[in-house]
Amino acid sequence: MKTMKIEGNYCRLEIGSILEGGFQAYLKTFENQKIVILVDENTHDYCLEYLITSFPELERAEIMLLPCGEENKVMEVCFQVWQAFTEYHVERKDLVINLGGGVVTDMGGFIASIFKRGLTFVHVPTSLLGMVDAAIGGKNGIDLDGYKNQLGTITQPACVYIDSGFLATLPGEEIFNGYAEMLKHALIGDVALWEEIRHIQSEEELIQQEVIVKAIRVKTNIIEQDPLEGGLRKKLNFGHTVGHALESYFFQSIPISHGHAVALGMIAESYISMKRNLLTMESYK
Ligand SMILES: NC(=O)c1ccc[n+]([C@@H]2O[C@H](COP(=O)([O-])OP(=O)(O)OC[C@H]3O[C@@H](n4cnc5c(N)ncnc54)[C@H](O)[C@@H]3O)[C@@H](O)[C@H]2O)c1
Secondary structure, X not given: OOOEEEEOOOOEEEEOOOOOOOHHHHHHOOOOOOEEEEEEHHHHHHOHHHXXXXXXXXXXXXXXXXXXXXXXXXXXXXXXXXXXXXHOOOOOOOEEEEEEOHHHHHHHHHHHHHHHHOOEEEEEEOOHHHHHHHOOOOEEEEEEOOEEEEEEEEXXXXXXXXXXXXXXXXXXHHHHHHHHHHHHHHHHHOHHHHHHHOXXXXXXXXXXXXXXHHHHHHHHHHHHHOOOOOOXXXXXXXOHHHHHHHHHHHOOOOOOOHHHHHHHHHHHHHHHHHHOOOOOHHHHO
């Protein structure tokens, strides 16, 4: 797998095997600093060992375990991590590595960006949704009282290391969640990608590095032009107004996943656009 870099003012991404890129050299710059790795229960079990055994620099890292799932993307968990940071004497120049899906990168980015007015952090996304969307662009945050992403900051990670090898253990329904955000990127910014992935037959085809890169490029192109969501970046919210409402509504009863909610949201929002004559019936279909 060839490692490629996408480097701009607002995002530094490395895509490819994490073993072959600049991760190790970057870790060496923290030789005299503490390193904390935030994981959830699944990435602790499925992804952490690979990372630590591959990079001896991480053998001394402090591992902090977050509970899984959207219901835990909340302030109470952040408080516990900040307290743990304090006990572990984490300083401003130390490094936080967020190893996980969108919940870990959203919450880990928030935790790091607030503590001591901002620690250095990197994301190592392990879900498809995290790789094509959540870990990119610097938006991080947590939910409040069942409302999505009510608290947060826009703070860029120092780098995002995207290695699709982590997807080997990701359950099928989570691949579907990532697919929803890939379809969103295709619909808002890459017609050719839409044609390529709309009829995709298998998970294997979807998680090809070339396909992931195309989906990522739609997002990075937008963020480069509008990092703070003055206008253009709002395109990335396609499906999310209705999607977040659905997520919040079902939160207390039968929670639905973010990708599922966004997929339904895109259909609903397209329908509204069509009804308002902003989208032709043909485009809607
Ligand atoms: N910041 C942004 O720009 C942005 C964009 C889109 C979505 N998001 C947020 O991302 C979150 C959704 O992300 P998600 O779908 O990755 O959810 P998630 O982080 O909950 O991950 C989904 C599940 O997969 C597990 N998992 C992750 N990687 C794994 C692996 N390699 N092997 C086995 N299991 C693994 C997780 O433990 C979890 O159970 C939502 O909170 C959403 O709001 C943020």
